[in-house]
Amino acid sequence: MxxxxxxxxxxxxxxxxxxxxxxxxxxxxxxxxxxxxxxxxxxxxxxxxxxxxxxxxxxxxxxxxxxxxxxxxxxxxxxxxxxxxxxxxxxxxxxxxxxxxxxxxxxxxxxxxxxxxxxxxxxxxxxxxxxxxxxxxxxxxxxxxxxxxxxxxxxxxxxxxxxxxxxxxxxxxxxxxxxxxxxxxxxxxxxxxxxxxxxxxxxxxxxxxxxxxxxxxxxxxxxxxxxxxxxxxxxxxxxxxxxxxxxxAFGELVKGERLIRKIEAEYKSGDTIHIGKNEISLLTGHQEYNLRKLMKRLDLNYIKLVAGAVKIERLLNK
Ligand code: SF4
CATH class of the missing domain: 3.20.20.70 (Aldolase class I)
Incomplete structure (x- = not known):
């Protein structure tokens, strides 16, 4: 509409x-x-x-x-x-x-x-x-x-x-x-x-x-x-x-938090995390606010995300 x-x-x-x-x-x-x-x-x-x-x-x-x-x-x-x-x-x-x-x-x-x-x-x-x-x-x-x-x-x-x-x-x-x-x-x-x-x-x-x-x-x-x-x-x-x-971008932060909760619920230690192509920006946008939040939530200092052909790896300086 x-x-x-x-x-x-x-x-x-x-x-x-x-x-x-x-x-x-x-x-x-x-x-x-x-x-x-x-x-x-x-x-x-x-x-x-x-x-x-x-x-x-x-x-x-x-x-x-x-x-x-x-x-x-x-x-x-x-x-x-x-x-x-x-x-x-x-x-x-x-x-x-x-x-x-x-x-x-x-x-x-x-x-x-x-x-x-x-x-x-x-x-x-x-x-x-x-x-x-x-x-x-x-x-x-x-x-x-x-x-x-x-x-x-x-x-x-x-x-x-x-x-x-x-x-x-x-x-x-x-x-x-x-x-x-x-x-x-x-x-x-x-x-x-x-x-x-x-x-x-x-x-x-x-x-x-x-x-x-x-x-x-x-x-x-x-x-x-x-x-x-x-x-x-x-x-x-x-x-x-x-x-x-x-x-x-408050709405994006809310959608990002929903995605983080979904990943958290399915995550097994050491896993590469697979997300949808259209979900990447929810984690990487806004100075990677949600990506850093996800890493803290999973207690990771290194993360590997795969979204279709796109691979993202990050090391968090704690
Ligand atoms: S919040 Fe109150 S003052 Fe503002 S537009 Fe609505 S009814 Fe009017």
Whole structure:
């Protein structure tokens, strides 16, 4: 599925969530409709025969007034056909039956919910403004009304713990969305959470903690046929200041950790390790971060990997 993203930074949001500053991810605040229309036309004409969606991200689409929604809809309506539909992202407390009816009548096929966590402890500590019941009900309502459902989760929010992660993973398996996005919390300067971090009230996850939690979610998603379409936040603005487990290739680190666990489980002492050709970069990319991790995990100072015709040997200076 190809996506053309239209960002509506924090539009339709009833308040600013403690960790959120969408404006740090994108450079424009106001959508220029003339430019957008031209870009969407180009995108659609280049991909006539491909399934694609025009997606409204970065705000609460169903929190917009009806006239605001119509304005966005009218922008994209000329491009809707049997291969082109609309995707929106919104909050679980902003999708009642009336909103879903509106969506049905306006070519919206996919709804992504910024759930962030299914644990009440976390939702309360993070001041999300809704509880787990509201989040779960919204998921089932969206599915029952025939939409494709995406769930966004944010490990590492205030109040989270191994037990809240277990609770959230368990609920995810009950809800069974079509796909998930995993965005470990990054604390951005300028957000209310930054102030709390400066006062020492919260501590972000380390990179390894965030990777491990996402691997667990990934495994659960795979076992339950839930697609993981994104792991890690999009790139930050040049001048963004942050603390937390941000890495430009976070998704690759998560896939690499999954591969390491698989190798570890099958490894017999002295073995040459065979991996798939498309798995090499997971170990050798990013200054061989995962390759060094694998060697440490297997307690090796020499490793031999074979991927098809490619052979890799490394000596680790301990
Ligand atoms: S609802 Fe979403 S976009 Fe709006 S402030 Fe909260 S996290 Fe940001």
């Amino acid at each position: 190809l996506i053309f993203p239209v960002f509506i930074p924090q539009k339709g949001c009833s308040f600013q969530c403690v960790y959120c500053d969408q404006k740090q991810f994108i450079s424009v605040e106001e959508v220029d409709f003339t430019v957008l229309e031209k870009q969407i036309r180009q995108f659609c004409s280049k991909n006539i025969n491909t399934h694609k969606q025009i997606a409204f991200y970065g705000g609460t689409f169903t929190g917009l007034t009806l006239s605001q929604r119509e304005k966005y809809y009218n922008l994209v309506r000329p491009f809707i056909d049997n291969k082109t539909s609309i995707r929106i992202s919104t909050r679980p407390d902003a999708v009642g039956y009336e909103d879903l009816n509106w969506c049905k009548n306006h070519h919206i096929k996919t709804i992504e919910l910024g759930i962030q966590d299914f644990s009440d402890v976390v939702l309360k500590a993070s001041r999300r403004g809704y509880d787990s019941k509201t989040a779960i009900e919204a998921c089932f309502r969206i599915k029952q009304e025939g939409f494709e459902l995406g769930v966004q989760l944010m490990p590492g929010l205030p109040g989270s713990s191994p037990s809240s992660h277990r609770e959230s993973s368990g609920t995810l398996q009950g809800v069974l969305p079509d796909f998930v996005r995993l965005y470990p919390l990054i604390i951005l300067r300028g957000t209310p959470l930054w102030t709390e971090w400066e006062k020492g009230y919260i501590e972000p996850l380390t990179l390894e903690e965030a990777i491990n939690i996402c691997v667990e979610y990934y495994d659960i998603a795979e076992r339950n046929n839930i697609a993981v379409i994104k792991t890690g936040i999009p790139s930050l603005g040049k001048n963004s200041e942050y603390v937390g487990p941000y890495h430009p």
